[in-house]
Every structure is written in structure tokens, then in C-alpha cells.
Amino acid sequence: STDDAGSGSTSDGSGSASSEDETTVRIGIPSGWDEGIAVSHLWKAVLEDEGYTVETQTADIGILFTGLAGGDFDLMFDGWLPLTHASYWERYSEDLTDLGVWYDDAKLTIAVNEDSPAQSLEDLAAMADEYDNRLVGIEPGAGLTETTIDAVIPEYGLEGMDYITSSTPAMLAELSAKADSGENIAVTLWRPHWAYDAFPVRDLEDPAGTLGEAEEIHTFGAADVMERFPELSTWVEAFELSDEQLFELENMMFNDDAYADDLDGAAAAWLDANPDFVTDLKEAAQA
């Protein structure tokens, strides 16, 4: 049903300035998803260097999927599969192009502060009191939240704990507050995430594997992205980041005061520090 409106407006755009189509890329940046923000800005820097005009738009992740499927964006770098964004993928897969995985070590976690007693999720039920009987979650309806409710809590008998769904910022704020005050805390989290660098936290073991295997972060494109950006598509398909690269990038962007709120500056600085990144990428794309 979105096709009508979506393709309609897209063809309007291409009709008026067809030559630009090849050079103007619209990237949707998911608000609140730090790795997505980081990578989007990295790509913005790269593509601008390559002569593309890059338009970015920050929106909620659900909105981004909807927009991407409607042809409102060309690229979106933060699709978590198989679990987290499964509901979006189910709904919109026909109207999306999967441009491959750029990070495959993502995973959902339950994290606690470094010096707290629990080591694994199995301990948590027994030690609930140590954690004020609270497990702090993120948005209700997020993949992580649903997994926690559907799998983690029943598996480890955590029904006795208050599982507080709120929002990612609230969860992080509480994490930060407790970290400062030295109280114990248990939160739902995921990797990669800058919080691991910023706060003394560690993951609880998940012997039953309820949080699922490692997740992959995909880049999704609009349905016709391959036709419209043949070259760019190959670069994106070849794109990969290692743990270190991603952490370094996120750190520069979110934790380094030098680039306090200058994401593009941070991306450029990171590219300067990794001069091979683009050439490697192009090579890989040719292969």
C-alpha cells in the first residue's frame, strides 16, 4: 500500500533532475542508535569525498524502515537481524534491498556493573535484592525488550524482578547514575555500545543462549538502490568494520570532547587516522 505514494514521489524527483540521481544519496540515520549514527556519518564523509551529495535525515528507527520502504531514503546502515529488527524486516522486506552485513559481532546482552556479585543470568534471580530488584530495560517493543520478556525472564525465573521498560536514554541515565554512586545495577544492553567504554560494566553470561546468537548489522537500501547507484552499492556491500574500528569511531564521536557535537568532524578525523579504509573498501568492492 505504500508503493503508490512512495514510488510516485520518487519518480517525481528523478524526472526533474535525472543526472543528480546518481550523485545525490539520501541516508536515513536512526536516532538513538549510536553505531548507526556513527557509520552513517562515516559514510557521509566518504561519499562526499567521492563527489556525492549526501542528504541525511535523522528519524526514529521504525520511521526509517517505513521511509526506506517508501523510497524516501536510499540507504540505512543499522538493520539488526535476525532478532532485533525482525518485525520491520518481516513487514517491509519486499520493498527493501539487503546490502549485506557490515558488522557481525553485535549481540544483545544483560549487563551489570563490574563489581557487582552476579556473574551469570542464573545468579540474577537469587541476587535480585542486590540489584534493588530492578532490571532496567529500554523501549517497550524494542527487539531487545521482547527477547528479554519472551526468553530471558521465563528461562532464568526473573519474574520476581521489576522489569522496567523505559527508553534507551533513561536506561543509560540510570546506568550512569548508579555507576557514579557505586550501587549495583542490571540493564539490558547490546554490543557494540559506547556504554561499555564509558561505564564499568560487563555482560552476564547467558548459558541458555536466550539472548540469541550474535546479531548482524545490515545495510538496507531502497528497492531500486542497485539500479540507481550501481557503484555505490558495491562499496556498501563490501563494507565491514571490526570491533576496534567501530569502538574507535564511536569513541571519537560520542566520548571525545574534541568532537563534542561535531559528528562530521569526528568522521573526517577518523578517516584521516585510517587512511587505508577507503582504498581497502574500493578494492574489496572490485573483488
Next chain:
Amino acid sequence: MTENHTEIRADGAYKVFGRRGAEAVRRLRSGSTRDEVKPLGTAAVIDASFEVRKGEIFVVMGLSGSGKSTLIRMLNGLWRPTAGSIHLGDDDLATVSPARLREIRRTKVSMVFQHFALLPHRTVLENAAYPLEIQGVPKEQRRERALEALRLVGLAGWEDSVPGALSGGMRQRVGLARALAADTDVLLMDEAFSALDPLIRREMQEQLLELQSSLGKTIVFITHDLNEAMFLGDRIAMMRDGRIVQIGTAEQILSEPADDYVAQFVADVDRTRVLTASSVMRPSRVVVSISGGPRLALRTMEENAASAAFVTDRNRVFHGTVTDTAVLDAQRRGDADLSAVVEPDTRQVHPDAPMSEIFAPAAESVLPVPVVDDGGRLVGVVPRVRLLEAMSQTTSLDATPSTEDSL
């Protein structure tokens, strides 16, 4: 009076405030009193029927709360009668279309509100020009006519003030100027002069009479001031508890009050302004003919034990007075008639002269004041005692003549 001389006609108009007005009207019609229907609503106007002629000033009086404002507000359709009908010219205000009603209000009838109802956000000038604005009068002309109206009510120089910065009486005059500026045939004035001081009030009253006589305006005027009512009103309607209890001229109301209520109501009136020479005069008994000769004159005077007489000719045209001594002289001289001894009487008054104008001539001489009509005919005389009787409220106007000497 014929139909097309009637400007306003009310036929059995009722106004009941409250949800169950219709029911209240039904009961009132079948004889219930106002108090009895109180639970159904306040019957402000009950069965009002009257006509106001073109060019007439129709005054409405009555106790506070007797329904005067309610009545006048029905005359331009601001309030609809609960029952009965109101005609303004040929339009029945109950059935007229809203567009026609607006047109009537624009062109035919304007109103002075009891509580002024000025537009607080507009200047005095803009308030006065408001009806003209609605009538679509061009700006420059509007301004001129509004200024003229303001000048009439003595507010020149205050054009640019807002109503909030005016005194009570000044506000009322703005309301007045607004209605005057509208220049409609019919003026509804709800206690339009109540906040005015006597000087301005007198001016306004004269202004109103002037408007009526020169432009033939029809005016319905509510007032509590008896003297004003008597002075202005061609006819006066007296209301009581929602009903019209009497309609008549000032003199009718004063001299033949329909009931004690009306009588009491007008008790305080300044009779000197209302009663005219014709209403206090008596037929003169001591009249002699100028051609009748001294002997006849003396006999008449003797019969009436009077020392002077009024002299007329055979057409009753008034020539003056003669005293007994002068007539005796004439008789001695052997005059054939009285023309040599008659002295013109400068004290003569017109039959319509208010009593207040008879006091001065009456004080000049012990002789009664002759009342002389437009044709110069002697129609009666006003002896002093008549004046005193008329002034003394305890004595009714047709009291038995006193024992005083009178011609």
C-alpha cells in the same frame, strides 16, 4: 387614525423570561396573576396592545421592573415576544426574515440602551459612527455626521477618548449620539436621559422635540421623570407589573388617572409645567360688551360684586378691562360705549400656556388673568384662587369654587 399612519403596533404581546414561557402565557390569558405564574418564569410584559403613530413621541412610564425595557426591546426585535405580535411599519417582527430584520434595524429604527452598551474598544467617534458604518455611509460623511451628533450631545472634543475614560453621563450621551447619528425614522430610547444633568437634559429634550417636529421622527421614550414625560410625551403609557394600565395624554393621565397607582405615580409632577391655562380657567362671569354702554356694564359689575370687568365685542374678541370708577366717569360723561375707558390688559395668556407662565400676570393685579385664544377671543379667566387650588395637591382640580371674589 388610519393604518398607514401607524408606525408601531403591538397586539397582545407577552414576554415571559424562563423556560416555560408558553405555559405561563396560557395561564395568564386564562386569568392567572403575574405572581401565580412566577414559578414558570418572570412575566415581564403581559398582553401589551398599543399603537404609536408616525411622528409621535410615545412615553412609557412605570415602576422599576414593570417591563418597560422589555417592551421597548421587543419593538426592534432584540427580544421576541413569547406571544402576540409586534408590527413595525408593515413588518411583523415575529415572522420577518433575518435579512429583512437587519435591514429594518439599519434603516428604520435605532435604540439608546439603558446601560449604554457602547463598544468599549472603539473611540467615542467610532462609537457614534457605528450605525453609519453599518449603513455603508462613506467614511468622510460618516465622520461628519458622527461629529455633528456628538456636538449635539455636547461631547465635541471627546472624539478620541474611549468609553472607559468617560463619566457615566458622558457615556450615556455617546449612546445618544450613536442613535441620533443613525438618523432612522424610529428612535427607541430607554431612559436615555437618566444620567444627564438638568442643563444638558433640558437641551436634549428640546433637541428631541425639534427632531420630532422638523423631521417627523417617531420616538418611544422610557423615562422615570414625570416632568420629562409630561413635557415630551404626546401620549404616555403607564405600566404596572407588566401590564399597560393607562394610555393617554399628559393631561388625561394627570386629571383622570385610571387608578390610584397612576394617581400616586403622578402626584409629584410639577403641575405648573403640565397644566395649561385652558385646564385651570373658568368662564368669566364679569364680561361686558364694549358697545353695551356704561349703565349695562355697571349693572353687571354690581350683580357680581366686582369692581372691574373684562370688555369684549360681539364676537367675544377681547378688548381689555374697565374699572367701576372709570365706567362711572363714562356714565357721567354720557359715553355711548366703553371704548374711551377700556384699558388694554397686557396680562392675557394663551389657552395652551403652562400654569408656570400664569403666575407672573396673576401677581400683577388682583384681577383674574384673561385667557385669550388665537383669534383674540376671551375664552375664560384664571382667578388667583384657581391657581392656588390647582397647585395644592390635596384639592382636586374640580373642587367647588371658593368664596373669593372673581370676575
Next chain:
Amino acid sequence: MTENHTEIRADGAYKVFGRRGAEAVRRLRSGSTRDEVKPLGTAAVIDASFEVRKGEIFVVMGLSGSGKSTLIRMLNGLWRPTAGSIHLGDDDLATVSPARLREIRRTKVSMVFQHFALLPHRTVLENAAYPLEIQGVPKEQRRERALEALRLVGLAGWEDSVPGALSGGMRQRVGLARALAADTDVLLMDEAFSALDPLIRREMQEQLLELQSSLGKTIVFITHDLNEAMFLGDRIAMMRDGRIVQIGTAEQILSEPADDYVAQFVADVDRTRVLTASSVMRPSRVVVSISGGPRLALRTMEENAASAAFVTDRNRVFHGTVTDTAVLDAQRRGDADLSAVVEPDTRQVHPDAPMSEIFAPAAESVLPVPVVDDGGRLVGVVPRVRLLEAMSQTTSLDATPSTEDSL
């Protein structure tokens, strides 16, 4: 009068509306006119100085916009004078603390507003009881006193209505009842009767006089009604363009107007209510002593060419009248004094009787009306011609005596 009999005192009070009031006052003091300072603000009250005695009714009159309301509002501190001072009792309203001002208003002074200023959300009863509520009167008593006040103003039965459902005059009476219920020593009444019909108005006026005389209330009363002013006012202040141009009793104002403005202002007054017997009476020339014997009496009558005489004793106590024929009889009988022939005169009036009450006795007989004071003494007589002269406005009150026969 001594200081502690003064209830209200204004000393050079000014009120100028507008931002630059102080500057305007400075200029006015140094001789500028009201119009000249108009750009600085409206000078509503200029240099007002007067005193109101305890138990006095002080009436303020003047053209609309002359500053009456502004003046009265300064008397309870609602508006502060721009310059000068206002004393209420011993308190200077300009410097008194807010708490004391509130207390004064609660206990000492209440007000009837020109535009009523009722509380629209409260019933008539609650409105009337409002000052009592503020005074902290217990509920039951409050209700009773408010009901009493409403009864006084003729609104019994309307307790539970809201002001919005009342006619203009009824609203004014609620404001009146509210001030009366407050039962304070000082009453400020700003055109308190303007919307009332004559019947209720007369009642209210009498009520007010009653209040003043029985409870010794001090009343400042603004009115446009000359007769009301003359009837009520112990003294009357005439205002013009912000200034007080004359303060005096009704008769002073009427007989010695300070200027043309005042004279014109009072021209329309109904003199019969204002002028009293004492102001129109003349010394009686034909007075005989009851103990003086018939012969003396006859001589006096002859000298004055009168056919009757008033009889007094040596203390000038009035005994009645004698006619020449009766005295002749007495002389024939050889009476030593007149006691056998003197007839009591029922027409006698008090010196304070308004002229309106003299007309009836004057009409009864040709004899002048005797004016007799509280001690029974004959202080003068009112011949008919005097009445007529006083009524004729063109004739001034001290016109030369007419030629009429008079005792």
C-alpha cells in the same frame, strides 16, 4: 463647627487621570485651565476643599463629567487624590495603612456605585449581605439584616434572583440595599436613585432622611435631580469642570447663585418644594393684641385698609383672626378685649413648610396665610400675591411688593 464634628474633610484635593498627573497639578496650581492641561491628563477634580459635618446630607451636583463621581470615589479612598488630602474622621486617607483603610471601609463608610457594581455571581440576597459578610456578622443575623434592607428598597421576593435577571432600577436598588445593610456612619451615594421611578424614589428619599435624622448618618449624595437635591441636601456643592463653584443650602443656591452657571442649573427647580414659608412670608402689618381692646384693633385695621386682622398676645403667640364686623360688635358690646370674637385660624403653617403646602390654605380664604413657629408665635404671613410672585420665575424673590391688599 468644631473639628470633631467634621466627618469628611477635603483640602485642596486634585485628581488628574493620566500619566503626568503631578505635572498637571503643578500647572493648574499656577493658573493653567483644565483645557490647557488636557495633554497631560484629564483633570477630573481640581482643588476641592470642603467639609461635611456629622449627620449632614451633603449633595453634590454639576454637569455630567464635572468630576462628581471622581470626588466621591476619593472620599473612601477608591481613588487616591493626585494632590491634596482627604480626611475621613481622623484618618488621612492618603497616608492611612491599607489595613486601617479596610477597617474604615468596613465600619465607617459604604458606597452606592453609579453603575451598580453588583456581584453578578451572587443572588440579590447575597449581594445585599456582602458587606455584613465582610464585617463578620453571623450568618443568621446577616440574612435578616439583608432581607430587611431589601424590604426597605422594595425588593422583597427577589432574594434568590441573580442581578442579570433584574431590571435596571432593580439592580440599582440592590446596590442601595447593599449599602444600607452595611449600616455604616457614612454613606456615599453616586446617583443612587437615578434609575428609580418616582414612587420608589420618593420612598427612598424619605427613607434617607429618616436614616439621617434617627441614626445620624452622614451622607454624601450625588444627584442630577434638582428637586431631590433641594429636598435632601442640608448643603449642596455645585461642581463645574472639576471645580466646586458654590457650596450652600438649597435656598442659598437658589436665591444667591454664585454665577450664571449655577443660576441656570437651578432654573428648572420646582420651587414649591424648595421655598419655605419663611422664605416667602412677609411681616404681618395688621396684627392686633388680644388684650388691646376693640377700639385699638379697629384703628389698626382702618390704617391698613384691611377688613380683618391677626390676633396675638403680648408674647406674639398667635390666637387667630378677627373681622372688622366682629370687632365692631365687640366694641358695641363694650368688650374689654378681643377674646370673645377671635376665631382660631386653621390655615396656619410652620416656617419650614414648603410652598407646596401653602397653596391649599391660601386658596381657602382671601386672608394671608399666617406663619406660626414652634413656640406658637406669629412670625409672618404669606399673602396670596407672594405665592404667585415666588412661582413666577421671571420675578425675583425680592421684587417690590405688589399693590394687593395684604394684612
Next chain:
Amino acid sequence: MNDPIIRIPVGSWAESAVDWLTSTFSGLFAFIKTVLGSAYEGLDQILTAPPFWVVVLVLAGLAWWVKSWKMALGTVIGLVLIQTMNQWDNAMHTLALVLIATVIALAIAVPVGILAARNDAVSRVIRPVLDLMQTLPALVYLVPMVLIFLTGAVPGLVATIIFAMAPGVRFTELGIRQVDREVVEAGEAFGASSGRILRQIQLPLATRTIMAGVNQVIMLALSMVVIAGFVGAAGLGSDVTRALSSINIGLGFEAGLAVVILAVYLDRVTSALGTRSAVAKAQTAAS
């Protein structure tokens, strides 16, 4: 584009201010947290513990009392609809939160509005503060608030109170200022204290405007449910967020509809209370 010439570090000052506040007033904050928290818990218990039809009947009874049986019937229909959409508990959590927030907001707003009406200086000072409270995005102060109050109902309550309060102040001020000067003078002339004038004249005559402000307070409080959910307050907000994350239009609509039903109910009740006021009665009588 328009880069700043000098960069004023307002942001970091704000951060220090928050730090300072948090440490200095921790006692006060703990107190607020306890009071608000237990008030909410209490009311929440009252609303959620009984069977739903008991609550429905009580609320319908209230509607009957303030207005008419028609409104009572409407109430029953609306509330039963919430129940059949399986949003009952959420709705009651939200109702508890909104009621408490509204009461507190009004308890602060009305006196402040009165002050502002009587004093031009206060009015001038208060105005930008109200602008701030109403427009500073809740998210901005929510994070610091989570640092102070942790996640749960309390930060949600505080945010709601802050956001919803402004119209209460504004319309109290406006209402009082609009009262006819002469009627106030009548009060003064009879020696009424300013408190009395306020209670007996100004407030009654300002009722309609103030009640319109109260209505806005309630509406704004209800519009904050999603934000409250963001910091972990239970209620309809979480279902809305959940719906958004999973592009579940149906669920979002149901939760949203439940909010609207509450809104209509509260609106009707408050406006009925408004028209029961003395003035309104007087006006009806006079027409």
C-alpha cells in the same frame, strides 16, 4: 553555513549545574521522590486493585453527579471499550499519573497565576519561565531527572507537572485580569481584604477562564503519557512506544484511543464542574 564565531559552552555549564543540584539537594530530591512515589502508588492501587467494573461504576457515578445520566452512560461505554481493548490496567496507571500530576500542577499553578495577576513584575518574570517549562523538550530534563529519581513513575510525574503547569498559570492570570474592575472595587469599597476579594469575587468570576486552563493542564498531562513511559512510568505510553517500534498501528491506536477516552472523560467532568460554578449558573439564569 552559519558557524558560530565564539562558542559559549552553555551546555557544559548546564552539566555542572545538574551535577551540583544533584549532589546538593539529594535530600530534597529523595523526599520528593518518596512523596510523589507513594502518592502515585496509593492512587494506582486504588484504581487497579478493584475489579474493573467497580471503578467503572464509581467513575460513571461521578459523571452522573456532576452532570447527567447521559454522561454516566457515555462514561460506561468509553471505559468498557478500554477494557475490551485490553488496556484497562495501563489506562488506570495513566489515570493515576495524570490525576496526581494535574492536582499538583494546579496546586502550584493557580497560586502563581494569582500572584502574576496581582503583580505586574511577577507576571513579567514568570512568563519566560512558563515558556521554558512548556517548550524545553521534556527529554532534555528527563535525563537529569533520571539521574536524580531513577526510572519509574516519579520522573514521569515531575516532567508531566512541569510541562502541564503553564496553561494553569497563564489562564488563572488572564481570568483574574479580565474580571470587571468595578466589581473588584465594590469589594474594596466595603473593606474586603484582598484575599476575600480573590476568593469571593475574582476567582468565581474568572472560573470559566480558569477552568479552560485546567482543561488544558489535563490535556497536556495526558499528552505526556508517552514521555512518561520513556522514563519508565507504567501506563498507556509504553504500549504506544511498543506499537511504534513494531510498526503495530493497531496496538498504538488502541492505546491512543484509551488515552483519548480518558481525556474526553476528564474534559467533560471538569467542564461540568465549571458550568456548575456560581457564575455560570448566574449567566444561565440571566439568559
Next chain:
Amino acid sequence: MNDPIIRIPVGSWAESAVDWLTSTFSGLFAFIKTVLGSAYEGLDQILTAPPFWVVVLVLAGLAWWVKSWKMALGTVIGLVLIQTMNQWDNAMHTLALVLIATVIALAIAVPVGILAARNDAVSRVIRPVLDLMQTLPALVYLVPMVLIFLTGAVPGLVATIIFAMAPGVRFTELGIRQVDREVVEAGEAFGASSGRILRQIQLPLATRTIMAGVNQVIMLALSMVVIAGFVGAAGLGSDVTRALSSINIGLGFEAGLAVVILAVYLDRVTSALGTRSAVAKAQTAAS
């Protein structure tokens, strides 16, 4: 706890309704999108294209014209502060969005409010609709709106208009209903048409109340910036969201402060316009 006995599938009906709407009115929606989109683009261009000091001077000049040089000075200080916080472009995007949303909201709200004031039936019908618009969480209809309008300024605009409109209607109605009956009768008595009475009597005398409603419309519009950012409208909202996800209180505060500065500016300008109205002038003169 309180499980429903019967489950009414309101949610799925809503989904079908959205589908139906989307397909049926796609032409209309495309039109709306074009109009709103280009209006926003145009205004945004005007505000962002010139050097910032030009815009500052123009806005300060406006402040001077409507009020005083003091207000102009305040404007300069506030706007320069925004610039030094590096929020200029965002602020201008937001200003453009808020201005357009406000103008449209008022263009609808005032006539509707007038209708409601003159007709009790309309008033009764409109009231719950307003409740709905104000309290139905924007997130609920944002997703369908993205389906219709895709991401960007337009859905943000529409959501803002919907949310902000209600007080405009309510206070127009209230203001008109509060106008003294007798003054309206004066208009009638002289034969003014109801349109004239409206324009020349009711609206001028209701100005203060209506302007308070306008103020609320603006405040609510500004309070929607974050939500607008959610669907990808550019502006301060995205920085607020970004700040949150990194618990960057400073950045959030700066963006928030920029919103508040705009709010104070718009508040002052509208209230100055209100006091320039005829009535206000009359009232000042009379005091």
C-alpha cells in the same frame, strides 16, 4: 488482573481504516504534501540562506516594531546565544516549522472556534475531537502518517498542527462566548450582520483570550519539535534526541535552550501584538 471478557478488535479496524484512507485519498495527501512541503522549504530557505546576523536584525526589528527597543535588544541577545551554541541552523529549521504549523493551525482553529461559539451543537461535537487531537499520542498517528507522507518535514508539520490546534479552537470559543451580551445586542440593534458583529465586536473584544490561545498554540507547536525530529523533520529536535542517546546533557540543554529562546521570542511578539489590539489600548487608556 483485569482481563477483557470480550476483545473488540479496535486496533485492526484502525489499521484497515488507515489502509483505506491511504489508498483512497492518496491524491489529496500528495497535494497536502506538496503544499506543506514547499511552504516549509520556502520559509526554511528564507531563514537559513542569509547570514545569521541578517536574520537576527530582521527579527529584532520586528520586536522593536511591535514593542520596544528593549525587546529588540533581548531578541539580539537571545538569538546570538543560539548562534554561539552552534544551534543556529537547527533553530531556523524549527522556527520555520513552528511558524508554518502555527499559521495553519490558527487558520483552521479560529474559524472552527467561531463556529463553536455560535452554535452549541458544533461546540458539543468539536470538544471530544479536540480532546482527541490533543491527547492521542503523536506516535500513534505518526507511523500511518509516514506511510502517507513519508519522512521529513511534512509529517512533523501535520503532527504539530494536529497537536497544537486545540487551544486555538477552545480559547477562540471561550473568548467569543465571554463577550458582553449587551454589546453584541448593540450591534444587532443597528442591523449589523453577524459577520460584522463577529469582526467588529466579538473578535476584538475576545482578543485577549484568543491571543492567550494563540500563545498556547505556539508553545505546543514548539513542544512538538522532538516529535517532529522523530519523523525526520530537521531542527532542534534531532539534536535533543541525539543528546539523549549519548546522555549528553550539555548538548540536549543547548538545543532545548534554543527552543526556549524561540518560545520566549514568539511569546513576546504575540503578546505584544495582543496588547496592541484596540481593546487593550482602550483598557490602558481607561486605567
